[in-house]
Amino acid sequence: MRFKIKSRIWIEVDEHVFLGGGRVRLLKAIEETGSLSKAARSLKISYKKAWILIDSVNKSANEPVIVSSVGGKNGGGMLLTPYGKKLISTFDDINHGCWNYLDTQLKKLENL
Amino acid sequence: MRFKIKSRIWIEVDEHVFLGGGRVRLLKAIEETGSLSKAARSLKISYKKAWILIDSVNKSANEPVIVSSVGGKNGGGMLLTPYGKKLISTFDDINHGCWNYLDTQLKKLENL
């Protein structure tokens, strides 16, 4: 029997999702591209969906995660704040730790 | 900032979900009630949804998880096999361990 243990973790604030895998992927894409529309294209999700995700992150956080500018040289853009960068690296850290834990548990299923 | 780290784990076989929180809840309700229809009513999900969940568990497992009988004294029913009982207790064990790990990580978010 070939088992795999999968997991998904997310952070909630006031019973609402604040940060999860999808939001972290999006934040990383914003960090790389410098814009929400480019990030959405690179992840092949609609701009609307990307905007809703970022909007909910902003509304849940009490410290800025991204700063956006509209108009200007290249039309504007989005940038991660230092707090935002720390947030995604901490999320990744915890997530990897969770995977490592689950790997150690696999044998419990295999010799069941 | 009041953070909570939430998680969901599940077991896959051949890239398909074999066992997750919902299926485990349903199996426990079957163990308590002795029937799939009673279990579905107690969890307030439709019989159809419950049947699809159990059907996929049966198809993924290569050892029986439940045995069902149709017709008869009380119309029939469903029972967990010893393997099925071991499966849900192991799942619960791993799941609680995951929660414990995540609790230890919460401080990383709080003093960020």
Place this chain on the structure above:
DNA sequence: TAGCGTTATTTCCCTATAAATATAACACTA
């Protein structure tokens, strides 16, 4: 001033998921 590429937001439509309904088969009971 016209054009551009963004952010920001609304509206409409479609589709995929879930719920509700219906039906068959079954084996016991009265």
Place this chain on the structure above:
DNA sequence: TAGTGTTATATTTATAGGGAAATAACGCTA
């Protein structure tokens, strides 16, 4: 034999979520 409460399955109906498109505002550039 009629009735009952299951399992098992198909069909129809409703609902919610996502995608596409349209629109506005913005501030730089040429």
